Amino acid sequence: MKKLEIVYGIHPLIEAIVAKKTIDKIFFKRGLKKVSNAHKKLINLSKKEHIPIKIVSKQQFFQLKNKNHQGVFAVLPPIKTYYIEDLLPIFYEKGKNPLLIILDRITDVRNFGSIIRTAACAGADAIIIPKQDTAMIGSDSIKTSSGALFQVPICKEKNILNTIEFLKNSGLKIVSATEKSNIYWYNIDFSGPTALILGNEEKGISSKYLKISYEKAKIPAIKGISSLNVSVACGVILYEIFRQRKYKSKIRF
Template sequence: MKICKEEKIIVYGLHPLIEAIKAKITISNIFLKSGIKLTSNAYKKLLFLSKKENIPIKTVPESKFFILKNKNHQGVFALLSPIRTYQIKDLLPVFYERGKNPILIILDRITDVRNFGSIIRTSACAGVNAIIIPKKETAMIGSDSIKTSSGALFKVPICQEKSIKNTINFLTKNGLKIVSATEKSNIYWYNIDFSSPTVLILGNEEKGVSPQYLEISDERVKIPLIGGISSLNVSVACGIILYEIFRQRESNLYI
């Protein structure tokens, strides 16, 4: 198990903090903006969980939120220890031992933190077992990705790998189907059988999936575009494909 290099992470916003507490992340203090009204259910839930886990809440002046200027902090933040990351070679045997039919995502040079966070959030909702990212050319695992994922970053294991190509080869040898999303394919995403263990590769916002990864993929799929726009947002494409996987697997339960 590896630790990312960021010394401390500021987590801001109600739902990310609630998810951090539920995930048993170490939090020394929660800082609450002076004068804020604690009337919503989310505030009440945060107060309940912090009391349950013996996390002190300190009321501080608005000046303490200067570092979060122009961010939707909702009057609350905390400092967390670095987010834990993993290697897929350690997690995959655990998934199989637990009887999982793994769904994994590889993010090939996704650099926009909003896309990164949205993909994590959708992955958590759709039952993805792990997300794999490279050590370089990727969005940072930090405050903004936690916020944009609405705290889902605490629910889905993130694996940082030195070589994505070697990782793909490892996953292929261990029985997973490699599916790349690319407009260069002639096959629509819903024509692929996703019933077996699957890896979905999503590419860079501008360049797409790297040619070297497309070459070693078992399948290449596309989503049709008829409105004159050249491509979908990568997080939207992720959701479309993941819920086709979900639909196929849920349908198989009743056959």
């Protein structure tokens, strides 16, 4: 039997309900000092979806004592993961212009969650991660993504190099976000099917992935700052992709 996940925080639970996840009941902490509008939204949504609410003592929140739980939690089945080989044909059949994100050894759960949230907002179709050397998919990453992990399919792949080759052969342009380039991100054509690679917080993208990338996208920084945080870089590039696809143009300098 797979381990269940404790999902805590208002927005992750709202996202779980919207995504039609199986929720038996939602636990509220007795004696909440402040019931915010967000709490009320969660209560109303729970009632609408016929999800029971149970008031429990603060002792029930003991294992979340160092977490920003906002006085609410629920127990859910683990998040399902996929293989991109199964999803990509479905994307094409639906007439999508696929946008995929490949995370190379992103281990910081805050960066991981932030990337997932940004990807969901920018319309990414799937996130690809390795089976090892990655942030865990679980309670903390659900919280740091504000529940966006319920919205974007996560593909766990044993061999990322083979996955990239598969994507290339399937018509996707492979673009690596790296300072080891002279091409700025806004001068790359993202209008077609694209897989964006983002690298480890300290080491960047593996050289073997850089070698097989079609393009390398650089985001310049002011002298003295080596590079952007990976989740910030993700947002910068994803919204250029969004802009190009919506307005059909690239900026040229």
